[in-house]
Amino acid sequence: MTILQTPLLYAAFGAYLLAVLLYLLHLGLRRGALWRSAFILILAGFALQTLVLGLRWWQGGYLPVTNLFGTQFFFSWALAATYLYFELRYRIHAAGLFVMLCNLLLLGSVLPRSTELPPLIPALDTPLFTLHVSLSFVAYAFFAMAFSMGVLYLVQKRLQAELLPDLLLLRKLNEEAVFLGFSLFTLCMIIGSIWAYVAWGHYFSWNIKGVWSALIWLFYAGMCHAKFIRRWQGSGYAILSIVGFGVVLFTYLGIGLLMSSNHPLN
Amino acid sequence: MAKSALFDNKTWNFLCSLKLTIVLTSAATLLTVGGSVLMPFTPRIFSTLDSMPLGLWLSQVATREAGLTWWIPLGGILITLLSVNALCCFIDWLRFIKRRWRKCGEYLIHIGFVLIVVAFWWGSQAGFRSEKNGLMVGQSKPLPELGVHLKLEAFEPVLAPSGRPLEMLNTLALYRGEELIKRVQTRSNAPLLWKGLVVIPTSYGQTLRGGRYRPYSILTINYDPGAKLAFAGSIAMGCGVLLTLASFYRKRARGDRPDIV
Numbered sequence: 001m002t003i004l005q006t007p008l009l010y011a012a013f014g015a016y017l018l019a020v021l022l023y024l025l026h027l028g029l030r031r032g033a034l035w036r037s038a039f040i041l042i043l044a045g046f047a048l049q050t051l052v053l054g055l056r057w058w059q060g061g062y063l064p065v066t067n068l069f070g071t072q073f074f075f076s077w078a079l080a081a082t083y084l085y086f087e088l089r090y091r092i093h094a095a096g097l098f099v100m101l102c103n104l105l106l107l108g109s110v111l112p113r114s115t116e117l118p119p120l121i122p123a124l125d126t127p128l129f130t131l132h133v134s135l136s137f138v139a140y141a142f143f144a145m146a147f148s149m150g151v152l153y154l155v156q157k158r159l160q161a162e163l164l165p166d167l168l169l170l171r172k173l174n175e176e177a178v179f180l181g182f183s184l185f186t187l188c189m190i191i192g193s194i195w196a197y198v199a200w201g202h203y204f205s206w207n208i209k210g211v212w213s214a215l216i217w218l219f220y221a222g223m224c225h226a227k228f229i230r231r232w233q234g235s236g237y238a239i240l241s242i243v244g245f246g247v248v249l250f251t252y253l254g255i256g257l258l259m260s261s262n263h264p265l266n
Numbered sequence: 267m268a269k270s271a272l273f274d275n276k277t278w279n280f281l282c283s284l285k286l287t288i289v290l291t292s293a294a295t296l297l298t299v300g301g302s303v304l305m306p307f308t309p310r311i312f313s314t315l316d317s318m319p320l321g322l323w324l325s326q327v328a329t330r331e332a333g334l335t336w337w338i339p340l341g342g343i344l345i346t347l348l349s350v351n352a353l354c355c356f357i358d359w360l361r362f363i364k365r366r367w368r369k370c371g372e373y374l375i376h377i378g379f380v381l382i383v384v385a386f387w388w389g390s391q392a393g394f395r396s397e398k399n400g401l402m403v404g405q406s407k408p409l410p411e412l413g414v415h416l417k418l419e420a421f422e423p424v425l426a427p428s429g430r431p432l433e434m435l436n437t438l439a440l441y442r443g444e445e446l447i448k449r450v451q452t453r454s455n456a457p458l459l460w461k462g463l464v465v466i467p468t469s470y471g472q473t474l475r476g477g478r479y480r481p482y483s484i485l486t487i488n489y490d491p492g493a494k495l496a497f498a499g500s501i502a503m504g505c506g507v508l509l510t511l512a513s514f515y516r517k518r519a520r521g522d523r524p525d526i527v
Contacts, residue, residue: 122424122433122454179514183507186375190500198455201464201488202395203496204386206315211302215295222291225284232288247299 005115008052013107015045016080020104023094027163035093042087042100046080049107053077060117063130068257069113071137075252076106078141082177086145090173095165098148099141128195135188142181143220143241143248149174150241157235171234174241175227182220189217212251219244273361281354290351294344301337308334317397319490320390342387349383352376371509378503385492385499393462393490400471402482406441411489412463414442419449421483423470434467436483462491 022038025031053074056064064070080103083096153170155161164170192213193203204210223240226232232240272278280286305312311331315323320342328335359366359373399407401418408415417439424433438458439449450458458465469484490496 126455128455176518180511183511186507187504190504193500194497195455197464197493198457198459199466200316201457201466201486202316202490203493206305206312208302208305211298211305215298215302218291218298219295222288222295225287225291228284229288 005052005055008048008055009107009111009115012045012048012052013104013111015041015048016100016104016107019045020097020100023097023100027094030163038093039087042080042084046077046084049073049077049080056115056117060120062120062125063134064117065133065137066120066124067118069110069115071133071252072106072110074134075137075140076103076110078137079103079106079144081138082141082145086173086177090169092165092173094163095152095170095173096145096148098151099145102144123199126195128191128198132188132192132195135184135191139181139185139188140248140252142177142184143245146174146177146181146241147245149177150238150245153238154235167234171237174237178220178223178227178237178241178244182217182224185217185220189213209251209255212247212255216244216247216251219247273358278354278358281351282358283351286351287348287355290344290348294341294348297337297341297344301341304334304337311335316395318395319393320386345383346387349380353380356380368513371506371511371513374502374506374509376506378499378501378506381499381502382496385494385496388492388495389462389490393488393492395489396487397468399485399487400482401485402473402475402480405482407487409463409487409489412461414440414447416440416458416465416485416487418483418485420451421470421481423481423483431469434470434483436467436485438465438485462493463487463489464493 019038019041022034022041026034026038053064056070063074065074079099083099083103086092086096149170152164153167153174156164156167156170165173196205196210197203204214223237223244226240227237308331311327311334314327318326320338324335324339328338353376356373356376359369359376394411401407401416403418403421406415406417418436419439420435420437422435423431424435426432433453436452437449438452440447440458440460440463448458448460450456452458452465452467457467464487466486466488467483468486470481471484472479472481474480
């Protein structure tokens with residue numbers, strides 16, 4: 001089963017890479033066939049990735065997100081799912097390119113790594129762990145989409161390009177991505193707190209990862225309120241989305257890889 | 267609707283305002299970003315935060331290192347003010363619930379946050395934490411704060427081939443005098459829970475007794491009277507999120523846009 005995973009992973013990566021190239025061509029040529037082909041390729045890549053995830057889950061008997069390979073692979077899957085959500089709902093086409101580029105980077109970085117599953121330690125053998133981690137990465141994926149929409153909003157405001165969606169749609173997508181990310185992240189924090197209580201005896205940890213996770217929640221809670229204030233709508237919200245994703249990246253990669261935390265990635 | 271002197275004034279409007287929420291969340295975020303940078307570089311101060319209730323840490327540790335720790339009580343004040351802001355918004359929503367019942371998801375999140383903050387302060391002031399409590403089978407540990415004692419009735423460590431402890435199977439019992447209150451077999455993610463008390467097996471050791479090594483269990487014993495309230499807050503918040511998601515999709519389907527203040 002492990003042997004099958006590597007070709008499937010490469011096939012998914014190839015499908016995403018080709019899709020991104022077709023979307024880039026679509027930006028220049030504006031042909032319907034290009035984005036349709038790109039969309040089909042992303043669907044195919046996502047299906048392959050889902051198959052690999054399912055195989056690994058079945059093989060290990062647990063959601064395989066206990067090491068850097070597992071978390072990056074799941075994050076990449078969540079990014080593709082988020083892209084498909086916005087594409088199917090709003091036909092964003094190349095406007096979601098940043099998310100697909102992130103996806104390519106993440107998937108590309110896991111390809112050379114071993115696909116072997118580490119044994120699950122009893123402390124992680126709980127549905128609370130599965131829910132906590134999966135919700136956190138899907139939330140991160142929505143925050144990445146919000147970042148992408150924030151950058152595009154600022155670009156579109158300056159260029160007024162016909163190639164990009166109009167400002168109102170970009171604002172709406174940004175707000176939706178932040179709202180969905182915040183909602184899922186709240187559920188992730190609740191479930192993580194319950195798990196921490198039964199695993200460590202306290203529901204809030206002052207470990208650096210715990211503090212920064214609370215910080216992400218606080219930041220996006222503020223953003224969910226800021227969208228109702230005229231001064232913060234549009235550009236202000238776009239800038240906040242960009243800053244917020246910086247905080248998310250630092251919490252996931254910066255703390256996970258560079259500092260000693262209770263959420264190690266290695 | 268008749269005007270009420272308690273609610274229809276500038277102070278109340280300020281306490282309920284979105285702008286106050288944004289100022290407080292921004293200030294708490296910036297303060298925590300700055301303060302938390304100190305944490306990895308001064309572990310002798312901050313690594314003890316999880317081993318005792320915050321109230322005790324503030325009085326025993328933070329006061330000795332005020333220059334490095336001042337941001338934690340200040341952050342606590344900001345979060346408390348944010349919870350007051352959330353509570354006022356919730357009360358204001360209750361006043362007009364007939365008109366604004368569709369927003370119940372959002373306001374459940376507000377009240378859930380308030381309950382969690384209250385529970386956290388309660389636990390920080392009235393709780394206790396105790397780590398590395400070694401107990402051999404048959405031994406008891408009195409918990410005078412709760413008027414009970416904890417007894418280890420059976421213990422079986424499960425080890426990896428490398429010798430690393432994987433699982434600690436402990437049969438723990440709580441007694442009040444001679445009366446058995448609770449008996450459970452604990453393992454990973456299944457501790458002994460009783461009225462805010464949580465007992466978690468964390469490791470094990472061996473000691474020489476009577477010419478042979480005998481194993482003993484190492485337990486973490488924490489008491490947090492606010493834990494149930496925090497759980498209630500979490501449930502309120504979780505339900506609020508699910509209702510808000512449902513309401514969001516219904517509103518988007520109708521083409522509603524967010525209100526502009």
